[in-house]
Amino acid sequence: MTRSTPLTASPQAPRRRRLRADAVAGPTLAEVAARAGVSEITVSRVMRGAGNVSKATAARVMEAVRETGYVRNRLAGSLAGHRSxxxxxxxxxxxxxxxxxxxxxxxxxxxxxxxxxxxxxxxxxxxxxxxxxxxxxxxxxxxxxxxxxxxxxxxxxxxxxxxxxxxxxxxxxxxxxxxxxxxSHRAAGAAMAQHLLARGYRRFGYVGHDLTADERAAQRRDGFRAALAEAGMDAPVECLSGTPSSVGAGREALARLLEGAAPQAVFFSNDDMATGGVFHCLAAGIDLPSGLAIAGFNGLEIGQQLPRPLTTIGSRxxxxxxxxxxxxxxxxxxxxxxxxxxxxxxxxxxxxx
Amino acid sequence: MTRSTPLTASPQAPRRRRLRADAVAGPTLAEVAARAGVSEITVSRVMRGAGNVSKATAARVMEAVRETGYVRNRLAGSLAGHRSxxxxxxxxxxxxxxxxxxxxxxxxxxxxxxxxxxxxxxxxxxxxxxxxxxxxxxxxxxxxxxxxxxxxxxxxxxxxxxxxxxxxxxxxxxxxxxxxxxxSHRAAGAAMAQHLLARGYRRFGYVGHDLTADERAAQRRDGFRAALAEAGMDAPVECLSGTPSSVGAGREALARLLEGAAPQAVFFSNDDMATGGVFHCLAAGIDLPSGLAIAGFNGLEIGQQLPRPLTTIGSRxxxxxxxxxxxxxxxxxxxxxxxxxxxxxxxxxxxxx
DNA sequence: AACGATGGTGACAGCGCTGTCATCCTGCGA
DNA sequence: TCGCAGGATGACAGCGCTGTCACCATCGTT
The missing domain is CATH 3.40.50.2300 (Response regulator)
Structure with a gap:
């Protein structure tokens, strides 16, 4: 372990064999063992809670641990014990x-x-x-x-x-x-499509962020599109922002989408984006859901606290x-x-x- | 390291000295060194990028590393080298x-x-x-x-x-x-008090979450109150929710606060809480900031994307x-x-x- | 020509712990 | 009374690596 400031300078480096040179590296099993009058392995067993140590011995060991301020070294333990x-x-x-x-x-x-x-x-x-x-x-x-x-x-x-x-x-x-x-993100996308279809919507939109990076969002979109296609719907009009997801990105992307199309319901890549969509509607005076239906994904708290709670999917x-x-x-x-x-x-x- | 499924069972445990018993633990420095025809320490130097190894040797070593699929063991390295x-x-x-x-x-x-x-x-x-x-x-x-x-x-x-x-x-x-x-969270709280005072507000409120846990929020509140007192204002009316901060908690706490008082400006413990406050106003038809001024802390994106961007403090x-x-x-x-x-x-x- | 400086390499001895086996003791059934 | 199971304890040998010297070969300097 690198130390920023050695607490003790070694007065004169002994030739070879400088057991515990740093003087600051803290006590080892050996020191605790000596103090407790037992072997190292017994201390080790106590520290690990590995069995076969009598109550009395364990107590003596713990006492010695306290007195010396021993801190177990898992680096050494993991190396020797093959377990981390x-x-x-x-x-x-x-x-x-x-x-x-x-x-x-x-x-x-x-x-x-x-x-x-x-x-x-x-x-x-x-x-x-x-x-x-x-x-x-x-x-x-x-x-x-x-x-x-x-x-x-x-x-x-x-x-x-x-x-x-x-x-x-x-x-x-x-x-x-x-x-x-x-x-299954595909299934989640499909589930939302089915929900929106059941609510009677027929013209769909999709607003997403950078889907090349976020493959799960891409799968939700795929599931959404596939379910719509299966139901004989037209493919949703889409606006992908290309940026990481954010409220602002969702807001802008919905605004852009609505410039060129008039979907009844828009599925967003997630709740952040959808919240942005809700804010756009709020600003543009679009009534939810009569003017436009909005759905997200994740079930974030913010979505449920919006003026109207967001239609979304809880992702646990x-x-x-x-x-x-x-x-x-x-x-x-x-x-x-x-x-x-x-x-x-x-x-x-x-x-x- | 604990293994879920040993890839190879040791056919018969050799008496003592079972060098590399697991057979699955992967190659060591020694194996790479042997393959490259150098000493272990040289391989070690190459792996660490510690100097004093010729280009040619380093290349041979890297080749051997690739051939053996050697993965450096930092457990051993940190133990020996006292650095993590x-x-x-x-x-x-x-x-x-x-x-x-x-x-x-x-x-x-x-x-x-x-x-x-x-x-x-x-x-x-x-x-x-x-x-x-x-x-x-x-x-x-x-x-x-x-x-x-x-x-x-x-x-x-x-x-x-x-x-x-x-x-x-x-x-x-x-x-x-x-x-x-x-x-300085005290200073931040005070800064917001001064800002609100400069904007002409004179009757203040404070809405917070569980401040016994979140001592920094408590400090902002203290700074806020101290600055108001120094300016000769009445102490702010307060509503503390006792729960962790959330949009919902902010919404409810503001509603409760307004039942018994009529502050002109409310400082929230953070932006989540303040966002809840904004949502309450939206729902209750309170115009911002003429009906009530709201201020938060943190400068979260959500606050800046609200119908009116939130007055807040960016915390970097x-x-x-x-x-x-x-x-x-x-x-x-x-x-x-x-x-x-x-x-x-x-x-x-x-x-x- | 003799010198130190520098770069490249290796031998050795641990780092602090745990797995493995051996040993010792105690109590109990035959 | 003896043998033995089982609990308690310890000796020993590494785990895989790096710090610390030591050494050798160049190479430029005076």
Whole structure:
């Protein structure tokens, strides 16, 4: 460990063999063991809660730990024991609340078992995911949580060869490398199409953000279009903003869409975009849903607090995170959870469509 | 490292000395070195980019790395080299976009230098922070980023004794354990009071969420109240919701506040709450700002996309995160950055006050 | 011609811990 | 009384890597 300011300067470097040179590196098992009058391995067992230590000995050890201020070194422990409590987590973005929600669920699930997430943000770039993956793997994590099923070939190879549980989160439309948890985004898109059709709408629009990066949004759109086609509808008029999703982007994109078309109902790539759409209608004096119906995706709180609650689909992001953590932990415990967990989505009727 | 499914079963456990028993643990430096016809230390140098290796040798080594599929083991490296590339990060919540923004900045700053954040969420509970800190410290992180300046005594002791750079983020009102980056929340609250006073408002209200947990929101409120008092104003009428901040909580709290009082301008604990306030006004037919002025804090995108852009204070959260990462890295590079970095805030006039 | 400076390479000894087996003790059934 | 199961404890040998010297070959300098 690099130290910014050595607390103690070694007065004169002894020739060779400078056991605990830094003097600041803190006590080791050996010191605690000496103090407690037991062997190192016994202290190790106490620290790990590994059995076969008498109550009395354990108490003496804990006392010595307290006196010395011993801090367990998991670097050494993991190296020797071939087991870590770190889980590599790769998410595409923290730009809206969706992935933080997932991460929150992951942290929650892991923390309860004493595991830590080690985080990387890919910015929706597969090469960056590959790079981060290689870097995380050097830490020999006990498991990996990555986003989606689109990976570079080397990344896929690394995931396969890592020899640890891997969960791909968000999306269960494609066969996973190892395990997956999420929902079918195609089905979600289709479900919204069916809902809007059932409400009587017949002329549709779609407003999206940069779909080349966000493949799940693309799948929702595909599902939406396919379901409309199947019902014999015309293809929706579309406006894609090409930027990351945001309220502003949704607002502008809807405005542009309405310049050239007059759909009855517009499906947005997500709730941020849809909220922007609602704001445009508010500003333009378009009544919801009589003047225009709007639907989103995610079931964010903001959407439900709008003047009229947003018609949307709840995506249970926290559950996805927590389930992902649970699947990893189950595998580490020797269980064999079902490889694919579909947490399901909920259509929230709202009042904008 | 625990493996879910051993790829190869060891046919018969050799007596003692089972070098590379798992057979799945992947190649080591020794194997790469043998293949490249150099010593282990040379391979190590190539992998680390530590100098003094000829181009030709390095190329041979890289070739051997590729052939063997060698993955560097940082567990062993960190143990032997006393240096890690992991930074412990403790945040209170990922429930709204504020801390994800900070985390995003942190990840950004760290990733560029090849460092990884190891995350813990405290849920605004100091004991949980203490617990997580102890757990993270076992990994001998190269640095620590924690939130705010309120810690339990043991936590404070651990931070002091960790012997690594520590940055406390968000808040620069209190003297840091080591370094701090953020803004003065007192000053921000006062700045908003002055802004509202300058706009001619004289009767004030305050709407907040659970301030016992969120001490920075409490500081903004204090600064707001102090500045009003100094200007000879009556203390603001207040409504505190006691729940975590949310749009819905802001909406309800404002409604309750207006039942018993008629302030001209209301300062909200943050933009989520203020957005709720705006929605209440929208629903109740209260014109902004003539019927009521509303001000928030954070400068979230949603606030700026409301029918009337929200009067608020930009809090530069990403910058805070990036600066925190930069301060840690600077210290690790042997520099001595200023211990306190005030990134400053910006009053965004908006149109709701 | 002798010199130190520099660049390239390697031997060695751990870093601090845990897996594995061996050992010792105690109590209990035959 | 003896043997033995099972709990408690310890010795030993690494886990895979890097810090620290040591060494050798150039190479330019005086």
């Amino acid at each position: 409590n770190q889980i590599g987590v790769l998410l595409p973005s923290l730009g809206n609340i969706v992935f933080p929600d997932v991460l929150n669920g992951i942290e929650d699930g892991l923390e309860a078992a004493g595991f830590h997430p080690v985080l990387g943000i890919t910015h929706y770039r597969p090469e960056r995911e590959e790079h981060l993956l290689a870097s995380l793997l050097a830490w020999r994590p006990a498991g990996l949580i990555v986003t989606g099923t689109r990976h570079t070939a080397p990344a896929r190879a690394m995931l396969g060869a890592a020899g640890v549980p891997v969960v791909e989160v968000m999306d269960v439309d494609t066969a996973p490398v190892d395990m997956a948890v999420g929902i 992001r926290r559950d996805i995170g927590r389930t992902a953590a649970g699947m990893i932990l189950a595998r580490l415990a020797g269980e064999a959870p079902a490889p694919v967990a579909d947490v399901g989505f909920t259509l929230i009727p709202g009042a904008t469509a | 590339n992991q930074i412990g990060v403790l945040l209170p919540s990922l429930g709204n976009i504020v801390f994800p923004d900070v985390l995003n900045g942190i990840e950004d700053g760290l990733e560029a230098a090849g460092f990884h954040p190891v995350l813990g969420i405290t849920h605004y509970r100091p004991e949980r922070e203490e617990h997580l800190l102890a757990s993270l410290l076992a990994w001998r992180p190269a640095g620590l980023i924690v939130t705010g300046t309120r810690h339990t005594a043991p936590a404070r002791a651990m931070l002091g004794a960790a012997g690594v750079p520590v940055v406390e983020v968000m808040d620069v009102d209190t003297a840091p354990v080591d370094m701090a980056v953020g803004i 959260r990403r910058d805070i995160g990036r600066t925190a990462a930069g301060m840690i890295l600077a210290r690790l590079a042997g520099e001595a950055p200023a211990p306190v970095a005030d990134v400053g805030f910006t009053l965004i006039p908006g149109a709701t006050a």
